[in-house]
Amino acid sequence: MIVPEDAAKRLLAGCGLIVPCGQIAESEEATAAITQELGGRSVVKALIPTGGRGKVGAVRVCHSADNARQSAADLLGKEVLGHRVDKLLVEELIPISNELYAGVVVNTATDSIDLVLSLTGGVEIEVAAHSDRQVVHQLSVEPGDLLPLHRVNNWLGRHKIELSEYPLLAGTLLNLYRAAADLDAILLEINPLAMDTDGRLVALDAKLEVDDNALPRHPELNELFMASLSSRELRARQLGVSYVPLDGDIAVIASGAGLGMATLDLLQQRDLAPANFLDTGGGISEQMVKGALELVLEPALVRGAIINLYGGINRMLEAAKGISAALENKPENRPIVVKILGNQQEEAWAMLEPIPNVHVIRVVQTETAVDRLKKILDPD
Amino acid sequence: MLLNQLTRAIVQGITGKVGQAQTHWMLKAGTPLVAGVTPGRGGQSIEGLPVYDTVAEAVACHEANASVIFVPAAYARDAAFEAIQAGLQLIVIVTEHIPVRDTLEIKTRAQLTGSMVIGPNCPGIFIPSAGKLGIMPESVFRKGSIGVVGRSATLSYEVIANLSDAGLGQSAGIGIGGDPVVCTEFAEVLGMFENDEGTAAVVLVGEIGGSAEERAAGVISQMSKPVVALIAGKAASPGKRFGHAGAIIRAGGGSAGKKIEMLHRAGAAIADSPSEIPILLKERLADVQAVL
Numbered sequence: 063m064i065v066p067e068d069a070a071k072r073l074l075a076g077c078g079l080i081v082p083c084g085q086i087a088e089s090e091e092a093t094a095a096i097t098q099e100l101g102g103r104s105v106v107k108a109l110i111p112t113g114g115r116g117k118v119g120a121v122r123v124c125h126s127a128d129n130a131r132q133s134a135a136d137l138l139g140k141e142v143l144g145h146r147v148d149k150l151l152v153e154e155l156i157p158i159s160n161e162l163y164a165g166v167v168v169n170t171a172t173d174s175i176d177l178v179l180s181l182t183g184g185v186e187i188e189v190a191a192h193s194d195r196q197v198v199h200q201l202s203v204e205p206g207d208l209l210p211l212h213r214v215n216n217w218l219g220r221h222k223i224e225l226s227e228y229p230l231l232a233g234t235l236l237n238l239y240r241a242a243a244d245l246d247a248i249l250l251e252i253n254p255l256a257m258d259t260d261g262r263l264v265a266l267d268a269k270l271e272v273d274d275n276a277l278p279r280h281p282e283l284n285e286l287f288m289a290s291l292s293s294r295e296l297r298a299r300q301l302g303v304s305y306v307p308l309d310g311d312i313a314v315i316a317s318g319a320g321l322g323m324a325t326l327d328l329l330q331q332r333d334l335a336p337a338n339f340l341d342t343g344g345g346i347s348e349q350m351v352k353g354a355l356e357l358v359l360e361p362a363l364v365r366g367a368i369i370n371l372y373g374g375i376n377r378m379l380e381a382a383k384g385i386s387a388a389l390e391n392k393p394e395n396r397p398i399v400v401k402i403l404g405n406q407q408e409e410a411w412a413m414l415e416p417i418p419n420v421h422v423i424r425v426v427q428t429e430t431a432v433d434r435l436k437k438i439l440d441p442d
Numbered sequence: 443m444l445l446n447q448l449t450r451a452i453v454q455g456i457t458g459k460v461g462q463a464q465t466h467w468m469l470k471a472g473t474p475l476v477a478g479v480t481p482g483r484g485g486q487s488i489e490g491l492p493v494y495d496t497v498a499e500a501v502a503c504h505e506a507n508a509s510v511i512f513v514p515a516a517y518a519r520d521a522a523f524e525a526i527q528a529g530l531q532l533i534v535i536v537t538e539h540i541p542v543r544d545t546l547e548i549k550t551r552a553q554l555t556g557s558m559v560i561g562p563n564c565p566g567i568f569i570p571s572a573g574k575l576g577i578m579p580e581s582v583f584r585k586g587s588i589g590v591v592g593r594s595a596t597l598s599y600e601v602i603a604n605l606s607d608a609g610l611g612q613s614a615g616i617g618i619g620g621d622p623v624v625c626t627e628f629a630e631v632l633g634m635f636e637n638d639e640g641t642a643a644v645v646l647v648g649e650i651g652g653s654a655e656e657r658a659a660g661v662i663s664q665m666s667k668p669v670v671a672l673i674a675g676k677a678a679s680p681g682k683r684f685g686h687a688g689a690i691i692r693a694g695g696g697s698a699g700k701k702i703e704m705l706h707r708a709g710a711a712i713a714d715s716p717s718e719i720p721i722l723l724k725e726r727l728a729d730v731q732a733v734l
Contacts, residue, residue: 168542170622171653173549205546246541276541278516319620320594320649323674328715330677343538344577372596373579403603404579426603427717 063272063287064111068151070270077241079234079252080264084153093134094127096152102126103155105266106133110145113253113269118143123155156264161254163198164235166242168249168273174202177214177239183254209239227261234263246276294357301353303342310335312435313358313367315351317342321428325370328432334439337364346377351384352391359394366397366439370428373404382410386417394419397438401431443614443638444532445473445572448507451532452500453478454521455512456488464512464536464577465489471580473573476504497528508532510566510575518562519544526557534575535561535625542623549625560626564619565595570612578615586611588723589635591628592647593620593654597674601647601716608720613641622651628658636665642730643668643723646710648701650675655701659708668726669710670719673698 065073071081083100086109087093097104108120115121120142124130130152137147161183169176179199201217203209214232234255242250251269258264272280277287291299298305304319312329314336316322326336340358342350359367371381381402389398401423402410415422421438423431453468455461456478466489468475477492477500484495494500497509509530513521518537525533526548533552540562552559560567566576570585582599584606592598595617602615616631618624628646635641644667648655655673662669676698706712711722 168546170542173546173623175543175546205543205550243543246543248542273541273543275515275539276543279541316596318594318596320592320597320647320674321600323594323649323678324597324600324672324716326677327674331714336677372599404581404599426600426607428600429715429717 063274063277063283063290065270065272065283065286066109066111067107067268068109069286070268071265073245073270074241074265074268077244078237079241080262081268082153082156082264082266084151087134087150087152088138088148090131090134090138093150093152094131097124097127097130100152100154104130105153105155106130106137107151107153108137108142108145108147109149109151110142110147112143112145114143120147156256156266157259158254158256158266159259160257162231162257162263163251163253164238164255165249165251165253166239166247167251168247169202172202173205175205175207175239175242177201177203177209177217177235179235183256203239209236211236214239227257227263230261230263245270246273246280247271248273294360297353297357298340301350301357302345303340303350303354305357306339308336308338310337311363311365312336313338313340313361313364315340315342315354315358315367315369315371317344317346317371317373321370321372325368325428325432328428329368332432332436334432334436337361342371346371346381346384348380348383348387351381352388353384355385355388355398356392359396364396366435367399368431368435369398369400369402370431371400371402371404373402373406377405378402378410379406379413382413385420386413389417389420397421397435399423399431399435399438401425401428443569443634443640444567444616445569445575447474449474449532450476450504450506451508451510451575452476452497452504452506452530453491453512454480454497454509454525455514455537456480456491456493457483457486458512458514460536461512462488464510465491467577467580468510468574471568471574472571473575476500476506479509497524497530501528501530506530508534508575510534510536511561512536515539515541519548522548522559523551526551526555526559529555529557531557532575533557533559534564534566535559535619536564536566536576537561538563540621542621545621545623545625549623552625558626560616561619561624563621564624565598565617567617568615570614576617578617582606583615584611586613587640587642588612589614589616589638589641589644590647591616591618591631591635591644593618593624593649594647594674595620597649597672597716598647601645601672601719604716605645605720605723608724610720610723613638618654620649624654628654629661632658632661632665632669636661636667641667643670643727645669645719645723646671646705648673648705650678650698650701651696653696656704659704659710662705662708662710665709668723668730669705670713670722670726671702671705671710672713672716672719673701673705
């Protein structure tokens with residue numbers, strides 16, 4: 063889950079990091095009022111879950127309430143970097159003397175937790191990182207290691223990082239590393255981490271991505287997580303499946319991510335485009351499959367569906383009952399090609415074959431199922 | 443390979459619904475299971491196997507040396523630590539939804555002690571006529587000489603079913619798991635197949651995301667046995683997550699195109715679909731025969 067910036071900053075403040083004072087605004091008036099409260103100056107930021115906002119004018123420094131009102135008018139309701147701006151984060155303007163970059167990332171290529179620091183922060187960090195490796199310093203920490211302060215100090219010393227507030231930087235980096243561990247972050251990035259004119263290190267931005275698998279041990283994040291899901295994603299979650307909306311017109315259900323992706327590949331090879339992809343995982347039940355089929359058939363532009371299931375852990379008769387129940391409720395005139403194999407396959411086929419517009423494939427090749435769907439939909 | 447006459451395996455989480463059901467199927471497949479472990483359930487019996495509170499007891503009473511783990515994600519790290527601590531040499535973690543930091547800790551600890559951990563979020567291993575640790579369905583397998591290693595469980599089943607359908611039996615099916623971090627990678631399994639006398643050729647079932655296929659390419663270029671690879675996710679759009687935590691393309695890497703190019707350059711034959719794999723394998727095996 064990508065944690066919204068305002069929530070991420072609240073969490074970081076609880077871990078000993080300094081963040082600017084700020085509030086959420088959803089209107090021009092609120093933006094102006096908050097700016098007034100902050101002493102007539104503010105930074106107005108589009109609250110969208112993506113980086114690179116500074117470069118496209120979605121972070122505005124405002125020197126008056128009117129100025130802030132105008133910025134709000136410019137941003138609210140607009141599409142920025144593919145996201146609609148519904149909320150703004152209005153923060154106190156911090157006078158900056160220096161900008162750094164600091165981050166913690168779970169590095170799946172090296173199996174380590176990496177602390178990353180650059181003395182060149184700000185919007186150009188990615189350019190700097192690609193052009194000149196010298197400016198980005200990386201400390202790889204063994205998973206499970208608590209990371210003692212002296213190791214951070216040694217690391218900073220080794221890289222001859224000369225900064226007047228050296229102990230302050232070491233302490234801040236340690237807080238950051240431990241915050242990432244406590245929050246089960248896959249990525250925690252502060253850019254910029256600003257040295258202000260009072261000599262404090264302040265997290266002006268916060269990009270926090272928490273491991274979805276760790277959410278059960280973070281009840282404090284549950285509400286945020288639920289709010290981050292679309293209504294179809296929420297329904298999918300209640301069914302215990304994963305749902306990915308796509309741009310085409312063929313609905314796809316598979317009992318596993320790999321089998322699903324292979325099915326999507328075969329559709330694409332035959333010029334069929336998936337409208338969505340639903341992965342049932344290993345817990346198939348009649349209710350789940352019924353709900354799953356209703357969900358993927360819901361978009362009006364869907365003109366056909368393919369259901370591709372393997373009964374390893376799953377019982378296929380349950381799946382057949384689910385398909386049958388969904389179509390009994392709401393008969394379909396769109397073709398549904400079903401390939402079911404494994405545990406109880408014969409019983410499943412027998413149940414599904416009499417249903418109108420359901421086409422049962424009795425072979426192991428998914429190609430056969432995709433070819434059948436293609437032939438029905440695009441006979442030429 | 444992996445399972446043999448010396449294997450004495452336990453089931454951690456044997457009293458759970460999935461653990462119990464899968465124990466039944468593992469025994470039916472001829473797996474040398476000796477006991478189960480569930481804390482607080484010691485003294486019970488499941489499918490005729492004695493249940494212990496701790497792995498250490500199961501080791502003391504049965505000289506267990508392998509384990510398959512079905513415990514819920516919240517307790518999986520501890521269960522794996524317990525198995526590693528008890529000195530088990532082979533540990534299969536079937537459990538899904540384990541946080542990536544937990545997996546990294548398991549992997550790090552296993553590397554220190556030399557235990558081989560397969561998974562997490564994997565269907566485990568199936569060796570025709572020797573048994574299985576995990577959940578792979580026996581019905582898709584035929585005994586033979588093709589080694590299959592894959593990240594996705596159900597796609598691996600489809601590939602194995604296609605092989606069996608074409609008369610190409612398997613020496614082993616090994617599911618390494620669909621998470622971004624898995625404890626045993628393609629590269630290590632490919633090395634095992636290369637050294638296994640019962641394996642004549644290898645099928646690699648990969649997918650988008652991560653860099654495991656790229657590392658596998660390094661091993662393939664050194665192998666004497668033919669390798670056929672299938673990469674799922676060619677049609678996937680960048681940034682979307684496809685159910686597997688690992689199956690996501692991040693900027694700059696992990697795309698199907700890049701993986702296919704590296705595997706091809708390393709000498710693997712690239713299949714466009716599961717049903718093309720048997721055709722490519724037969725060609726490659728005929729070439730090997732011709733050389734011999």
